[in-house]
Amino acid sequence: MAQPTLELSPQVSDEIRKTTCYMCACRCGINVHMKDGKAAYIEGNRDHPVNQGVLCAKGSAGIMQVNAPSRLRAPLKRVGPRGSGEFEEISWEEAYGIAEGWLRPIREEDPSKLAFFTGRDQSQSFTSFWAQNFGTPNYAAHGGFCSVNMAAAGIYTMGGAFWEFGQPDWDHTKLFLLFGVAEDHDSNPIKMGLGKIKARGAKVIGVNPIRSGYNAVADEWVGITPGTDGLFILALVHCLMKAGKIDLDYLARWTNAPVLVDKDTGLLLRDKDGKELVIDRATGKPTAFDTQGVQPDLSATHKDGHKPVLHLMAERYMSEDYAPEAVAERCGIPAPRIRAIAAELARVAFEESFELPITWTDFRGETHTSMTARPVSMHSMRGISAHANGFQTCRALHVLQILLGTVEAPGGFRFKPPYPKPATAHPKPHVKVTANSPLNGPHLGFVHGPEDLALKEDGTPVRIDKAYTWENPMSAHGLMHMVISNAHAGDPYKIDTLFMYMANMSWNSSMNTTGTMKMLTDKDENGDYVIPHIIYSDAYSSEMVAYADLILPDTTYLERHDCISLLDRPICEADAAADAIRWPVIEPDRDVKGFQSALCDLGARLGLPGFTNEDGSQKYADYGDYITNHLRRPGIGPLAGWRGENGDQTGRGDPNPDQLQRYIDNGGFFVSHIPDGAQYMKPWNSAYQDWAVSMGLYDAPQPYLFSLYVEPMQKFRRAAEGHGDIQPPDHLRARVRENMDPLPFWSDPAPANMVDEYPITALTQRPMAMYHSWGTQNAWLRQLHGHNPLYMPTKLMRENGLSDGDWAKVTSPHGSITVPVMEMAALNENTVWTWNAIGKRKGAWALDNDAPEATRGFLLNHLIHELLPPRGDGMRWTNSDPITGQAAWFDLKVRIEKATAPTESQPAFPPIKSPVGKGPKDLAWKVGR
């Protein structure tokens, strides 16, 4: 039989439109293939710096977001009780009128009565600008319940952290350690990097209680006990220091290891200009650290007894308390294995080192003819940071990297612009509220001592989330997870309007989900809602929609403008600064509007100074107009590319009316490469510093020393010890003193979570196909992960007489859930886990009420309270890091027993009425028939 003739060169599409993905937070470049004016097929953009052509499952499934039945269709006004899902569709004019009716009186009376929090927001420099113009101090995005510990610990220690701040030197690294990253943060770049490492046969060590995802391909798996990463890391530090396997030259030159610590105050010794002092090995005298020709001495002690930082570290970490044998049982890792990993770090860092022939000049004016590689790299995210000891654990990890001399060395960890950027180059928090006026500066920033806290004169918190208070002084990203419970309790004060964006607080984005639903619907003695007004913006019919009074429907990501800005969370790579846009590659077929464009309208109606012209007219027609024309500082706008009237300037320049078109013509992004010779050792490399100034990343060169010892922490500690005008309340003194330790230490979060009665740790992670995704209802993706069993280790399955498909009751100090279980052998033997946010509320996301997400899916959130169990001291301590306030999701302790199979996962909730109806029964989606 003859073979049929095939059309081997079919027309692929009519046109390719290049924009930025938003199926998660990675911001990959995508090619949207258009047929008949519709989006037909999505693939990765090969020219794009983030993904270089590849694309994950979410990205390709974007085509099923465009047709998702859960898309909101028009502004909604609540007509039934909160939580019922009963709405009527209204016009934008009516919606704006309602919002203005609530917000204008607040602004005229007390702007802090607005709490404006944005969740998976990729426009924080814009939304914070809006909130600042409104004048409320109550603004943050979702960092506080995500990974602020990693970010803040990194910035205070070395001027940046992982993910958006930097990446391993994938091309040169020979050993890669991955701590606490399951399948996420960030998505495609880590997979691409692992692929590069694997292709060379370099080694990957995965430290994670669960061997899935990236840990499945790790050459070595360290199935650590959750919450003990800090102890394990400090044991590695112990081994390396004892063996002298630390990079002395690096430590002496680029870190505060040689800086003298005042023996009386614990503060750093400084000269009259405020410069940190080291002892110069040539002269033996205390000398400013940046003096030309200084040889900082790590060994000598000041004649008055002041010691360098490295001596304090030796005194702490050489203690037998940190010996592998002392920590092995608690970490669940045999001592010889800890020693073997330390030895492997030492071997690769020092025996496999090499020189890159790059000539460069450091900030002291010295020229070097090469750069020394330390080809050990590390990466970590929420797994180690979402614990109450997370900040100090993240600090420990950064200290480990610095001791090995790997940060910014070839083969190690490399910052991405605008990082490196020390904490001192960031703003401080601003909280001065004035009626009818903007806030006095940006909300979020970095504190350097008690005087920077956000406290009123009477010592009470300025912010509704109690950020920057003695409960969590360094809460650099705010505490989104505390907003609803604080507002409900009227502690520190009552608010009038809660305004949120892309934050599923009545479901998977809150601790204590059941309690949160109650807080959102609770009424006072007058029958009024305790939180009087709730405005919410989302593109989809998420669980949170039902709990708002007014819905501003957002667009999908293919229907909108966005900028992935250097002022915010850009898409830079270690070799380049880069930013990107989204633009409407298709027009919405519903009465919806990009949330940022809606804020431009609303800001103008409220007369906010940043959103109105002098004559009172609207300043920005929409978000695209803002992206093009907004100036944050003279010459600095949201986008760095094609600035100036003719588009011939980079970084700094006047607005260019054609800037968005130039981005579109270039594939949706802009890249400016860091010059040769400036690509490593960036914090100290004059060529990099000069380039960063030219790009507008800083206004003057910012060389600095890495802070093994974080002096601002010592300032808080001294206040707790009774020094200075601003001191913590007595009930917090001991806690501040213990936790604000300027050198990393490990504390055990388990006792506060009643580990004696609840001996098992329960964790969550997102599957790769849904990580950071606002589209888990996606028709294709939900066929991959439509329900979530509780994965249990073999030992616990046997002990409880469980088999796959059985059900178990899981109980924490806060509550119980009853859920299906499945055995997993490659799992820490005292840990259980499940996929997060697969479970859905009936009626949400346009899914059928009998969808497996709603019947067998479940959330662990019901087991987690925003407060720790009572301790008998009369206090209810928050379930968060005492330094940053990061939500301690992964400190959850439970016990497990076999249960009779219920008809569906428990707790079950009644359906909410869908404001968008249901999806079709069949899909055969072919645009170009």
Place this chain on the structure above:
Amino acid sequence: MTQLPTSTQKKLGLVIDLDTCVGCHACVISCKGWNTENYGAPLSDQDPYGANPSGTFLNRVHSYEVTPLATSAKPHPTAQTIHFPKSCLHCEDAPCVTVCPTGASYKRVEDGIVLVNEADCIGCGLCAWACPYGARELDQDEGVMKKCTLCVDRIYNENLPEEDREPACVRTCPAGARHFGDFADPDSNVSRLTAERGGIDLMPEQGTKPVNQYLPPRPKDDLPEFDVLAPYLEPVAENPGGFIGWLDKALDKLPSKGAN
């Protein structure tokens, strides 16, 4: 019944690296997207928002747990997770072709790709029954058999840039765990990878002579025992005082490439 060609000019296929695959499903959805929009009928989904969503996929990733056998050196081996992507292997002795009653299933003479001519397919399902790998799926909406086409409408497509003339799953794979090429050419990338990394046939006992090859996971959890690595941690000091003394000597030994 349908005949296979006695030989093919090329043997196009995939190398799938099980040491590198992180199980992200990027290939699964990219395949679904391309093949919904291209070759033949779209890959449909039934009950896509309901209780039993079930659609047609030409490529799926399965995850397995494996615990290596205990040895005297490793009496308690650690369990491992293996992600295993699976699609049509374009077998040289493809039983799905020979079983086809209408000639709809065929293996191309020029490149060895196994395809279904949907015009001739009666949806009888015999081929899916004959395939030992479960690599064919009957589309419930169209009633025809669907399977991996190796993106035959991409790999020769003159409307695509040359670098994109590879299967969608290969182009999208973030970890670079999928490779496309001609196994008939011993110098091709896929032949070399297979040779270097010990690529294996899937279920060779079935006698299907699969073209696609799998690279096995490298040995895991085999960091040398600490005593082998001990020299790298030889102590320089037992206590902080000794450490500071060591520092002084060590600093003297540093090459003075630095300070001037």
